[in-house]
Amino acid sequence: xxEIIDGKTLARHLDAQTANDVRQMMGGHGIRPGLxxxxxxxxxxxxxxxxxxxxxxxxVGIDSFEHRLPADTSQEALLxxxxxxxxxxxxxxxxxxxxxPAHIDAGVVLGAIDPSKDVDGFHxxxxxxxxxxxxxxxPCTPLGVMKLLDTxxxxxxxxxxxxxxxxxxxxxxxxxxxxxxxxxxTVTHIETRGLPDIARQADVIIAAAGxxxxxxxxxxxxxxxxxxxxxxxxxxxxxxxxxxxDVAFDEIAxxxxxxxxxxxxxxxxxxxxxxxxxxxxxxxxxxA
Ligand code: GUN
Numbered sequence: 001x002x003e004i005i006d007g008k009t010l011a012r013h014l015d016a017q018t019a020n021d022v023r024q025m026m027g028g029h030g031i032r033p034g035l036x037x038x039x040x041x042x043x044x045x046x047x048x049x050x051x052x053x054x055x056x057x058x059x060v061g062i063d064s065f066e067h068r069l070p071a072d073t074s075q076e077a078l079l080x081x082x083x084x085x086x087x088x089x090x091x092x093x094x095x096x097x098x099x100x101p102a103h104i105d106a107g108v109v110l111g112a113i114d115p116s117k118d119v120d121g122f123h124x125x126x127x128x129x130x131x132x133x134x135x136x137x138x139p140c141t142p143l144g145v146m147k148l149l150d151t152x153x154x155x156x157x158x159x160x161x162x163x164x165x166x167x168x169x170x171x172x173x174x175x176x177x178x179x180x181x182x183x184x185x186t187v188t189h190i191e192t193r194g195l196p197d198i199a200r201q202a203d204v205i206i207a208a209a210g211x212x213x214x215x216x217x218x219x220x221x222x223x224x225x226x227x228x229x230x231x232x233x234x235x236x237x238x239x240x241x242x243x244x245x246d247v248a249f250d251e252i253a254x255x256x257x258x259x260x261x262x263x264x265x266x267x268x269x270x271x272x273x274x275x276x277x278x279x280x281x282x283x284x285x286x287x288a
Contacts, residue, residue: 007259011144014268015056017275018060025278029285032063033093033281034281035057035064035065035093035094038069038078038085038096038097039069040097040104041070041101043099046097046098046099053095056271062274069081072101073101082109082112086112086113086114092117093273093280098122116137116280116283116284117280118137119137119280121140121173122139127168130176130177137280140273141170141268141269145177145206145265146181147268148264152257156182159184160184161184161185161203161204162188162204163185163186164188164189166189167208170229175187186198186202195219200221205224205226207226207245207247208230210232212232212245213245214247215247217254224256225255225257228258228261231244231261232244244261247261249261
């Protein structure tokens with residue numbers, strides 16, 4: 001059987017470390033890290049994510065400031081809010097939940113966030129820093145994936161890693177982080193030809209396509225590690241949603257290690273958001 005990489009437990013450990021960092025900041029500087037969470041409209045999945053992020057802040061002692069705006073909020077009004085948050089010294093992290101309503105240009109809005117408060121790592125300055133290895137704020141899901149991989153491998157040097165999916169939030173930043181660690185990275189996407197054969201060459205597969213059970217057992221080399229970033233909500237027979245990953249988990253007993261869905265990458269994303277918020281606060285007071 002493949003080792004199951006327990007993201008829930010690792011996230012709890014990271015949260016304990018973050019809570020400790022918060023206590024130290026409070027003790028040393030009397031400063032509590034603050035995160036502003038901005039949600040425009042009523043996308044049901046976004047509502048759930050935002051509620052979870054706010055709850056998670058409470059668990060580790062970060063102050064959270066929720067800004068829920070109506071779906072018809074103008075881009076100008078949203079930019080005014082961001083300008084206010086940028087200059088507010090009690091706010092160390094700003095997160096604007098995406099997707100935004102269609103009349104708002106997400107690129108403009110995310111680009112208006114002060115890069116030093118951009119705890120999602122979506123600002124072009126942080127994207128640039130990531131691609132040059134310059135130590136900006138790193139997107140939370142890719143950061144979580146790296147921490148999960150670090151539980152399996154001491155060193156990623158020379159490993160063949162196949163990333164499935166080229167999104168700005170997951171696929172591309174993961175590729176950059178892996179390159180920094182000297183892995184050999186192949187980024188694939190929906191137009192890639194012969195994906196099963198490419199995947200079969202991999203020591204590590206990172207599945208981030210958002211396509212349920214895309215990665216079948218025969219795509220996975222004996223002894224490979226499989227990280228499943230895909231989360232698709234599928235209604236079950238009781239009318240409730242079930243989370244389904246990108247990997248046919250029941251077919252990969254021959255893998256070395258794999259993340260489950262749920263309980264793998266998901267919990268790490270929020271834990272990394274909290275860690276990024278504390279890092280931004282530490283940098284703001286000159287402590288990191
Ligand atoms: N929507 C889906 N994932 C994310 C995320 O990591 N951050 C933000 N801001 N919005 C998202």
